[in-house]
Amino acid sequence: MNGKIFIIEDEASIIQLIQHNLEKEGFIVSSSVNGNDGLKELKKFQPNLLLLDWMLPDFSGIEVCKNIRKDISLKNLPIIMLTAKGEEEDKIKGLDSGVDDYLTKPFSFNELLARIKAVLRRADPKVVSDKIEFDDLKLDRIEKRVFRDNKEIQLGPTEFRLLEFFLTNPKRVYSRDQILESVWPNNINVESRTIDVHIRRLRQSINLKDKKELIRTVRSSGYSLV
Numbered sequence: 550m551n552g553k554i555f556i557i558e559d560e561a562s563i564i565q566l567i568q569h570n571l572e573k574e575g576f577i578v579s580s581s582v583n584g585n586d587g588l589k590e591l592k593k594f595q596p597n598l599l600l601l602d603w604m605l606p607d608f609s610g611i612e613v614c615k616n617i618r619k620d621i622s623l624k625n626l627p628i629i630m631l632t633a634k635g636e637e638e639d640k641i642k643g644l645d646s647g648v649d650d651y652l653t654k655p656f657s658f659n660e661l662l663a664r665i666k667a668v669l670r671r672a673d674p675k676v677v678s679d680k681i682e683f684d685d686l687k688l689d690r691i692e693k694r695v696f697r698d699n700k701e702i703q704l705g706p707t708e709f710r711l712l713e714f715f716l717t718n719p720k721r722v723y724s725r726d727q728i729l730e731s732v733w734p735n736n737i738n739v740e741s742r743t744i745d746v747h748i749r750r751l752r753q754s755i756n757l758k759d760k761k762e763l764i765r766t767v768r769s770s771g772y773s774l775v
C-alpha cells in the first residue's frame with residue numbers, strides 16, 4: 550500500500566505510534582497537532598484518508614470536519630474520527646457530521662488498520678488493492694511484478710515505487726516536490742535531477758514499441774500518468 554494518511558491529533562505520543570506503524574504498512578504519513586495547521590497542511594499533502602481527533606486545542610474535530618466538507622478539493626476525503634469518551638460516540642452517531650467511521654480510544658493498532666482499510670476499500674479501492682491496473686499496465690504489490698500488455702517488465706525498486714505511486718493517483722499532476730515526498734519520504738537529500746533520472750528509466754522500461762506514452766511531462770508543473 551502506498552496511500553497517504555494525514556493525522557490531526559494533539560497527543561504527540563499517539564501520532565508517533567500511529568505514524569510508525571502505518572509507515573511499516575507502506576503508508577505515507579504526515580500530521581498536525583491542531584486543526585488550523587491541519588487544514589492548511591491537508592491541502593498540500595492531498596491524503597487518501599484523514600485520522601481526526603475529536604478534542605483539539607483550537608477547533609473540535611467536528612468543526613475541522615465541517616470545514617473539510619465545505620472545501621471543494623477535500624469534500625470527499627474519507628475521515629475516521631478518534632474519540633475518547635462514550636459520550637462522544639453518541640454525539641458522532643447522532644451527528645450528520647460527514648465522518649466515515651469513528652474509533653474510541655484506547656484502540657489497538659490492528660483495529661485502527663482494519664478500519665482504515667475498510668474505509669479506503671469503500672472510498673478509494675485502488676489504495677488498498679494488491680493489484681492495480683491502468684490502461685494495459687498491471688502492477689502486483691505483493692509479488693512486486695509489473696506487466697504491460699501482458700508482458701512482464703523488470704523494474705528497479707525505485708522505479709517500482711514511482712510507478713506504484715502514479716498508478717495509485719492516475720491523471721493527477723504531481724510536482725517533483727510531491728513525488729519526492731511520496732516516493733522518497735525519508736530522504737531529504739534527493740535532488741529533482743534524481744527524480745528526472747528515475748522517471749526516464751521508468752519510461753524506458755514501460756514504453757514498449759508501438760505503445761503509447763503513459764507518463765506525461767507537464768511543463769513547469771511535473772508529471773502525470775495518463
Ligand code: CA
Pocket residue numbers: 558559560602603604605
Ligand atoms: Ca485530543
